[in-house]
Amino acid sequence: MNEAKELILKWNPSDSTGGLFHTKPISFEKLSIKARSKMLRALDLLVDGSLVETAFPIQTYDGYVESDMRRDLLKLVWINGYRTEPPLLSFLHGSGMKMGAIAMSRSLDSHDIVAVGATDFELEQAINALIRAKGGIAVACMDNVALIRRPTVALDDAEKAKALQDYAEIERKVKQLQTPLPDLLDRLLAVGSYDLPQLAARLFV
Numbered sequence: 001m002n003e004a005k006e007l008i009l010k011w012n013p014s015d016s017t018g019g020l021f022h023t024k025p026i027s028f029e030k031l032s033i034k035a036r037s038k039m040l041r042a043l044d045l046l047v048d049g050s051l052v053e054t055a056f057p058i059q060t061y062d063g064y065v066e067s068d069m070r071r072d073l074l075k076l077v078w079i080n081g082y083r084t085e086p087p088l089l090s091f092l093h094g095s096g097m098k099m100g101a102i103a104m105s106r107s108l109d110s111h112d113i114v115a116v117g118a119t120d121f122e123l124e125q126a127i128n129a130l131i132r133a134k135g136g137i138a139v140a141c142m143d144n145v146a147l148i149r150r151p152t153v154a155l156d157d158a159e160k161a162k163a164l165q166d167y168a169e170i171e172r173k174v175k176q177l178q179t180p181l182p183d184l185l186d187r188l189l190a191v192g193s194y195d196l197p198q199l200a201a202r203l204f205v
Helices: 003-007 120-133 157-175 184-192 196-201
Strands: 039-045 051-057 073-079 088-093 101-107 110-117 136-141 144-149
Touching (some): 003 101, 003 184, 039 073, 039 184, 073 120, 088 196, 101 184, 110 120, 110 184, 120 136, 120 144, 136 157, 157 184
Parallel strands (some): 039 088
Antiparallel strands (some): 039 051, 073 088, 073 110, 101 110
């Protein structure tokens, strides 16, 4: 079983109600990145699944750095799920996404959120849907958001079958974002395990 699928099937008994999840929805403005140099340091998702940090020239829009689908350079967001703090912002290269945004619980035993997206609007949609759901996977594209929640109790066989159907729908939504990667959700979990707070702190080269 892949890790993303396990995320929506396996109950974590350490938090039976989602009560550890305390962060509040974010505002669109919190996702802005003002350029502070001519180069930025992005997390590069290589073909073999490994992660390296790579420097890219910055292209600014009114002094701000935005996702750049032509260069496959998308905004990457890390959010502390346990308390309300400003989101930490960086960039991801290698997802292949041409549109939309994905937000996920960082791992089975964590309420932290990792998200990647083509626009701040879609990032805000996916992240806030996930915050309101207290974890899981959310996919936003234009004005539509598909969501699957983390289980808060152990699932019986019928509930697992329904969760698998919902997960298959999430996978179809991910494909609509035009990524060439068949395992993007699993790869984003690997991205989430990277030290994204440190990457965000060293964003500009």
